[in-house]
Amino acid sequence: xxxxxxxxxxxxxxxxxxxxYGVQIVALMLFSRMLNPEEFGFVAMVVAVVGVAHVxxxxxxxxxxxxxxxxxxxxxxxxxxxxxxxxxxxxxxxCASAPLLVAVYDEPAVGPVAYGLSVVFLLNGLAGQFRTxxxxxxxxxxxxxxxxxxxVVGLAGGLVTILAGGGHWxxxxxxxxxxxxxxxxxxGRAGWWPGLPGRGAGMGGLLRFGxxxxxxxxxxxxxxxxxxxxxxxxxxxxxxxxxxxAFQVARxxxxxxxxxxxxxxxxQLTARRADPVAFAGAVxxxxxxxxxxxxxxxxxxxxxxxxxxxxxxxxxxDQAVPYVRALCLGxxxxxxxYVCYWVLLAQDRAGVLLAxxxxxxxxxxxxxxVAAPWGPxxxxxAAAAGQLLLLLAAAVVALPxxxxxxxxxxxxxxxxxxxxxxxxxxxxxxxxxxxGQLGAVPALLVAAVVWVLACTPALLSRxxxxxxxxxxxxxxxxxxxxxx
Numbered sequence: 001x002x003x004x005x006x007x008x009x010x011x012x013x014x015x016x017x018x019x020x021y022g023v024q025i026v027a028l029m030l031f032s033r034m035l036n037p038e039e040f041g042f043v044a045m046v047v048a049v050v051g052v053a054h055v056x057x058x059x060x061x062x063x064x065x066x067x068x069x070x071x072x073x074x075x076x077x078x079x080x081x082x083x084x085x086x087x088x089x090x091x092x093x094x095c096a097s098a099p100l101l102v103a104v105y106d107e108p109a110v111g112p113v114a115y116g117l118s119v120v121f122l123l124n125g126l127a128g129q130f131r132t133x134x135x136x137x138x139x140x141x142x143x144x145x146x147x148x149x150x151x152v153v154g155l156a157g158g159l160v161t162i163l164a165g166g167g168h169w170x171x172x173x174x175x176x177x178x179x180x181x182x183x184x185x186x187x188g189r190a191g192w193w194p195g196l197p198g199r200g201a202g203m204g205g206l207l208r209f210g211x212x213x214x215x216x217x218x219x220x221x222x223x224x225x226x227x228x229x230x231x232x233x234x235x236x237x238x239x240x241x242x243x244x245x246a247f248q249v250a251r252x253x254x255x256x257x258x259x260x261x262x263x264x265x266x267x268q269l270t271a272r273r274a275d276p277v278a279f280a281g282a283v284x285x286x287x288x289x290x291x292x293x294x295x296x297x298x299x300x301x302x303x304x305x306x307x308x309x310x311x312x313x314x315x316x317x318d319q320a321v322p323y324v325r326a327l328c329l330g331x332x333x334x335x336x337x338y339v340c341y342w343v344l345l346a347q348d349r350a351g352v353l354l355a356x357x358x359x360x361x362x363x364x365x366x367x368x369x370v371a372a373p374w375g376p377x378x379x380x381x382a383a384a385a386g387q388l389l390l391l392l393a394a395a396v397v398a399l400p401x402x403x404x405x406x407x408x409x410x411x412x413x414x415x416x417x418x419x420x421x422x423x424x425x426x427x428x429x430x431x432x433x434x435x436g437q438l439g440a441v442p443a444l445l446v447a448a449v450v451w452v453l454a455c456t457p458a459l460l461s462r463x464x465x466x467x468x469x470x471x472x473x474x475x476x477x478x479x480x481x482x483x484x
Contacts, residue, residue: 019144023151025312027174028248030159032313037245039168041237044228044244045105046113071136073195080129080194087125094118105232109168116172123179129194130186139189146185154178223361223386227379230372243376245313246323253297254331257290258338269346276403279346283404284412287339288470291413294335296455299420302328303427304447310440325428326380333387336413340394347402356398360389415463423454 032040071079098114134143158174166173228247232240265286272279301308305324309317344353364386371378395406430450435443458464 020147020151023148023155024248024252027151027155027158028245029312029314030155031162031170032245032317034162035168035170036238037241037317038238039241040171040244041232041239041241042107042109042168043113043117043171044240045107045110045232045237046101046117047228076129076133076192077194078197079132081197083128084122084125087122087128090125091118091122094121105237107237113168113172116169117175119176120179123176123183127179127183127186130183130190130192133190133192134186137191142189143186146182146189149185150178150180150182153181223364224383226365227368227376227383230368230379231376234372235376239319239376242317242320243323243380245317246309246320247327249309249312249320250298250301250324250327251331253301254294254335254338257294258335261286261290262342265342266345269342273346280404280408283339283343284408285470286342287408287412288416288467290338291336292416292467292471295332295413295416295420298328298331298335299424300427300448300451303424303451304431304444305428306431307435307438307440307443307447311444322377323380326377326384330380330384330387332417333384333391336417337387337391337394337409340398340409343402343404344398349398349402352398352401356393357390360386360393363389415458415461415467419455419458419464423451426454427451 095115095118098111101114102108102111131143134140154174154177157177158170160170161173162170228240228244231243269279269282269286272282302325305321305328306318309320309324313320341353344350364383367382367385368379371382391409395409399406399409427447427450431443431447435447438446459468
């Protein structure tokens, strides 16, 4: 596949994901004005624990299927039934965990929420292989459309529920409706239907790859969500509600860019792994694009956190501002190291991925446990330190095992990180000095202008201009204005 075609696929995937992100931001703005932090906290308490079922429900099988050069009809059917079976088991497990969640948090309201959210896992299990079929056929427009339609219907369902007096049940309805509608669209457009499961389909390699990837994803999920569990357990639902909204503001950009790009970039890197020079070049370009985009967005969010929180969440959420800034720092380290995940999966080295991350994630969890009594901001900073450890482990331990020099992972983000760190600091200083005298929207606009002006002097650097040239060339290729 040409660079131009793969670039267009990435553009479609990102366009759909950012449209979905826009719908989620609208929901965040509306619901934050209609519900109080405690109501968000009830749902966040459940999601922080049972959300691991999202990882278990996939079991790494979709990534295994994407990496496989070919899939037989029987393998596809078996993957569907395995994914569906796991989803059903997880839905039952979430229901069974409801009394335990009530006991852990000492909050009776979380039990019924767990019962309601359990449906999502069954729906996601049913949708998994349909999504993979569309992905393998490069039908990224259909995938994007399914996600966007699901989010819009979920937003409408949640809004109606809240207006009818359903309170935090609007958040549950939002997730269930989005999952159900997405499943219907994916199944209707996939052009494929599963047959009966059968033996002798050669599932061993797929299951091995999926199992190792699954283990790495579980470690990732636990270390990335234990902060919410700790904040909820130590500080209660109201503080967790504010922390959860801050997480949505600060970390959704990373999720909305990295996740869809994985499904586009992974097959492209896999196709180049026999050519070390082409593979390393593709990795460098992916790293530069990802870091420039995400570090830029995160630095603007952190610098303009005060007016941004007021605009997005409304009045009464001031306590979320320091949480947003601390979470953005962790997101920056996560973004810088994300390409290692792509490299190891493309090289079929999921075992190396698991081994390199396990120690760092264990230390991350320990630091968050120690930080919990000091408050949510310290928990978020401990998580950021853990993300830095993961970045260093990837550079020093993992990438050299597959022939990628450590400097590639660490050197490429340095220039954008330096530029955006300065811009973030200047923006935060300007807002602290003058922003309080303005309304929230004017202050946010001023902060955005200050951020742009603070970034502009970087163009005097030859290295930054070279990086910009790579980004422009990639953009032109996506738009079809240069040779493939």
